[in-house]
Amino acid sequence: MQYFLDRIRIAVAEATRTPPDQIRVEQPRDASKGDFAVPCFVLAKAANANPAQFAAELATKLAGDLIEMEVAVAGPFLNFRVERGELAKRTIESILDAGLSFGSSEEGRTKRIVIDMSSPNIAKPMSVGHLRSTVIGAAVKRLHKFLGFETFGINHIGDWGSQFGKLVAAVRRWGGGVDLENDPIKALLDLYVRYHEEEGKDPSLDEEARAAFRELESGVDGEVRAIWRRLTELSLAEFEKIYARLGVEFDLVRGEAYYETHLDATVQRIVDAGITEESQGALIVDLESIKKGMPPCLLRKTDGTTLYATRDLAAVFERWELHHFERCLYVVGMDQRLHFQQLKAVLKRLELFWEPRVVHVDFGMLRLPEGKMSTRKGRVVFLDDVLDRAVQEARRIIVEKNPGLADLDRVAEQVGVGAVVFNDLKRERVKDIEFVWEEVLSFEGETGPYVQYTHARLSSILRKAKESGEGAVPPDWGAVGDAASVLLSLGRFPQVVRSAAEHAEPSEVTQYLLGLCRETNSWYASTRVLGEAPPATAARLALVAAIQTVLATGLGLLGLAAPAEM
């Protein structure tokens, strides 16, 4: 499709003697107007002419140039309609030539993208809330990789901070009665909830927790540290199971605790830069000069221990030294927006030129119908349960609709998990989501299984064609003339991928796939592929193969499987 866009842009540029990059070629919302359009308002203004008249004159100038398309004048718009056979041939052949790499590129070569994603907290269950960071991060990573970037995904585990003092204190007090081996996450959650229940009644608990964290941070290798280490191991093992189901991998899994030994140097570096000050006994960086009203960044508390921000600074410094990243993306919820603004503000005060490359890829919060999720109150939906129920539902439907399916377990897993993942990537990142079981477990309409199903049907046709040997004649491209909207969508795929990566917005891909499936299914319902005149069948089979390829690629980028049968 880029081909046609370029043809139009260059022709118009020459005819109007305007630089090509200033010519805007768009696709009309209303397909009946044409495949492409050039609004002439701006061009006419530059020529000091009436837009409609300008368009009409331009059309006559273009007449000889663009032989493969019709040029029509509609008031101030110039509409282009590509000859159907030409549109089909160019689009389909470029996709089938490239195969699964259609839409990929090398434009990111030598550039490195660091992505901080998932980053759950130790000793807490992974909730559907963490799913967003994991799934968005993984998709953003794949998108970049597809465009040739070197990607580096980091799971920055929350294994440090005063909350672990609380947990260690809780384990010491009540740990004997809790089964940490069998269902460790559940047991830890119970401890966590119990701590917060009893904290109010028993002030000594708080002191114990503080003491425990002080000991932890002092580096003493005693009982506190042993307990902490055990909690970490148990949690990581549980997390791994979920990542395996989601098909998510990291290049580095590292707890915040790692930065323990870097903290003094980090603080020193900032002190040496002369931007710190003492305030109410704490060590801070004032940020008023960056943005009026922004709260200061705390590096050290009154008691000398460090904070989240200190550790994130240590981490970002190291990431820069190691990767010299093009961008460092933090896929973290919106509730931490201020934190990242402060982080960037400190980098600004340090006058680090790479500060703009640090980007907070934020996303909206997930709520339950009964209110905000709260680990402390035990009001959470566990990710494992969601996946299990979705897979169970997928299995039920498969048994009902496709009882003969050979690989039931595997496909049910692919479809069920796919539904959950797709559902999370469907909307724009910034939007808050209310978690509704009914919606997550729905497999109809704008869902992952809908896309997978479309893919499976196309695969089915291709399978049958292979068996019967159809399609082995030169195609009659005119036979897919009724699929123009599908062809135009297929042609857009590379731009969609590029835009989604740039904006770190996987929903651009999900929305695109839904549209492509809608158009495909509509076409499919009205046009027969197999058993038609051989050249027609050949062309339609090629189209089916092209769509199937793009769907498979798109699903893959989002982290969904594309089963051939379901």
Add this chain to the structure above:
RNA sequence: GCGCCGGUAGCUCAGCUGGAUAGAGCGUUGGCCUCCGAAGCCAAAGGUCACAGGUUCGAAUCCUGUCCGGCGCACCA
């Protein structure tokens, strides 16, 4: 109180860096499997694009203000 984000059909959302008559899904109603997979397709109904100003040839889209909702605001992460 201050700051950030959102507000489009009954519900959930698209609407591409401002362009031609604002589109889907769910739900509702009515159709379509002797034909490549009905997890599908077709059709109908459903809109003061929160509200008020402004910029522009042109605003759901940009600016200002108001209202509503979410989130955040120094020793949690």
